[in-house]
Amino acid sequence: MDLFLSQILSGLSSGAIYASLALAIVMIYQAIEHINFAQGEMAMFSTFIAWTLIVNYNVSYWLAFLIVLIVSFFGGILVERIVFAPIHDAPILSHLIVFLGLFAIFNSLAGYIWGHTIKSFPSPFPEASFRGLVGLHQLGTVAFVGFLLLLIYVFFSFTRLGLAMRAAAANPVSAQLTGIRVKWMTALGWGLASALGAVSGMLVAPVVFLDPHMMGGILIYSFAASLLGGVNSPGGAVLGGFIVGVLENLVGTYVEFIGNELKLTFAFILITGVLLFKPNGLFGRTVVTRV
Amino acid sequence: MNIMNMLKHGFLYLTVLCLVMIGNAAYAGKKQSSPGVTDREIKIGNTMAYSGPASSYSKLAKTMAAYFDMLNAEEGGINGRKINFISLDDGYSPPKTKEQIRRLVEKEKVLLIVTPFGTPTNLAVIRYLNKKKVPQLFPTGGFSTWNQSKKYPWTVGFSPGYNAEGKIYAKHVLKNHPHAKVAVLYQNDDYGRDLYDGFKKTVEAENPSMQIVAESYESTSPTVDSQIIKLKASGANVFINFTLAKFGAQAIRKIYELDWHPEHYITYAAAFISATFRPAGFEKSQGIISAAYYMDPTNPAYKNNPGIVKWRKFMSKYYPKGDQTAGLNVYGYLNAELLAHALKMCGDNLTRQNVMKQLESIRGLQLDTMIKGVKINISPTNHSPIQSVQLIQFKGEGFVPIGDIISAN
């Protein structure tokens, strides 16, 4: 029973990690109705910036956290304005190619600037563990993700800016007519998503250690999580993250054939299965294509 | 104006050009007596992961390059010939390694390949090099395949075999914890499996009733937390850590977090102070046992050791950007030293056969950055130069030796 409980708790902690990146993925989706393949790499890059501030410039953790949030926010807006705005009307394949290009650039640059030796990244939470079952950092991550979710919910449901963003994504033409600057809504979405990604990176790094490939292993699970929860539902993404985390651990522990050696296959089956059988995920809204 | 005429002329020129190039290629025969060697220089080749995830190891090749710079500057090279060390990037990708090795052998015509990096990468080229009779010296890591002098006579390993290392820990556990239940975490590839195999077979042979529980992980996994939880739940009181730096650090941390206190052994390939124990946290790493055959430069015990002092001088002068806390840089220095030693023994007879012959005659050699008592022995039937290690234990911020030098036999 102890093993089961530990695995569940551990699954919830990895789930929180997947959920945090999934939130960023969903946020971008809200803005551009596309999945950003480069989300993880951008988050990793932001985390490296934080590391540089903390280790090389002796900035305090929370100050660095804030600075990186701001930098990532504006960085995301810049990326959108410079890289994506020109190809806004281009076919999807162009978007995919550009996403992959960004993936390669961020990954390679991070390796070039900071090298590949793993680096330790501080956690804002104390280092103890809760009854020997799960670390305080993990619990803190779960709490933090919940808090973020609340913020996002409030933002989208009750603030004018949030509502404007949703309108711009749902029906750009009508939104433009009501005076919403649609282009800036898209940029805002990117900025918010990048900031969320940075948070995700900074939560993940203390657990897995910081290196350019840190997010690679997490990205695919976050995609699975956002698909499972419904790619336009932030709440769904978080729930999806926890489900994926727990399932991954339980399947890895109790299903011998998969064990620890076929976890990625499990992710693939999950993703493809959800896409085939429940494309809107558990909580998403159906999208209708009119000809 | 008449393009057709121009084209016809163009074709003529093209054909003539091709004939000239073919003629030139056929004519460029061997100018050297032995591949890679002239009166003025000795060309040697190396492949290393300069790009991609394994690139943190590239400092190894950079240290070697610096060593040869030093030889060229201070001694005029070896036997009056400068060393030309050509190191190419393979991004840790076996097909790329194959390509680069072929370039080194067929285009650059190097005398030998020294310290090519990686296990899958070396596996991709071992047969090619042996078929072409090119010395494949000191492929990194202790993979047992490097020590098969009958099958691969041109390949000579360097580090004690993983299999042998696994055996050594098994012996220590059997002796000191005969009633233990053992948990093993190993990386799911050649490296991890070789270690686990050596350990398991030794235990099964000498104490079949000893229980072993094992979990593996992929090098692409984000964490190994799930595996550690499972292992703790098995009730084991000895933990064998056959991982690489990042995962070794994660395992150390998770074990501490879970309030588990097994006897903890870690493979030397993961036992770097700066790359593993510092990120994990020194206070969590107390008591961990590993093995070593060369000195870790951050170990306070070796601060004034003449070998390390000499190494530091070398690093400051010839590789000033190099990390003087990285054990890998001592390893690279050691590899280069051994090669230089063998080449010097060749005198003017710098053929591939003679390089092998000289290497295979080395007995009882101790180089100054090796731990005292560990010696290098190579023979025509033994291509594992280092077979003994010193068991060490982490105390404070460095390792202290425990017990005597243990041999794998």
Added chain:
Amino acid sequence: MSVTNTSPDSDFSIGVSNTEDPTAASSFSEKIAGLSLSGWRRLALFVGLFVALLLPFIFEGFTVFQLTLAGIYAIAILGLNILTGYNGQFSLGHSVFYAIGAYTSAILVEQFAMSSYITIPIAAIVCLAVGFLFGLTVTRLAGLYLALSTFALALATPQILKHKSLEHLTGGVGGLDIFKPDVPAGIPLEPDQWWYFVMLIILIFMLWATHNLVNSRSGRAMKAIRDNPIAARSMGINSTLNKAIAFGISGLYAGVAGALAAIVIEFVAPDSFTFNLAFLFLTGMVIGGIASIPGVIFGALFVLFLPNFAEDISKNLAYAVFGVLLILTVYLMPSGAAGFFRSFLLRLKKELLARSSVERG
């Protein structure tokens, strides 16, 4: 959300305006410098063939080996082009079919002592079947979702190849070491040269086959599905079958490439077939020119040789360079090198036409 953009030419292939129009040349009766446009094409083909035949005698073994690898990549990229360029299905998983082809060949040679030559068509059939079945399964997925699914498959594949249950066949993590057969008796070629020609024959055959496929009825159906899937269905094209077949054929190409690679490199291991490889194929396709058959050759040469050049500048930045070039291609040369070349020729044609009509008029 409604689909707004439906014009076939500007829609899919990232802005290319004149993808495949063999009739255009013959309707234009003016000649550039004594040769019609199709005449120029034929000339280019001959020159290309001539150079290709000559290369293994100009360069020494190692470069021939590299050129053979480039040709192998070209075959794989050609397959990807059929699927993505002509049929509109995004695959980030072509490394998987390549791997299946490579392992099929290696296992048959190593464990079943078959001749290397016959493993190539066998790998082709295996990958055709696997590709078709996979295509059938994911036929409902489109766009970025299909990309995501294939991305996940590409990531999962090395793990599957390392799995214990398959180890007796695949050699597990260490992979398989195989010998390539000697040059057949009586032929005065070095092994590298011989295998270059084997690759070349296969490559030429597949280029020709693709050309025919694309211009056939099935080919037009594929393109119709790419350009407007809903309209295509309403025209009676069985898009499920068509898409699955396209996947199968595309897989076949990658499988052939993989089998050749296994033979020529003489080594297969799980870590040779990571997502990086799929990324290289995609990059080669984009830079060479989507939906361009000759473009695959340029793309393949590019992705094979660029890392070697990048190494001199900075060893770590090859992938960053790829990324930048990918993005630049989308902006500046949406139809890749082939499109760039084509539009250059078109401009030349217009120039000469204008000049000749001025002369006449």
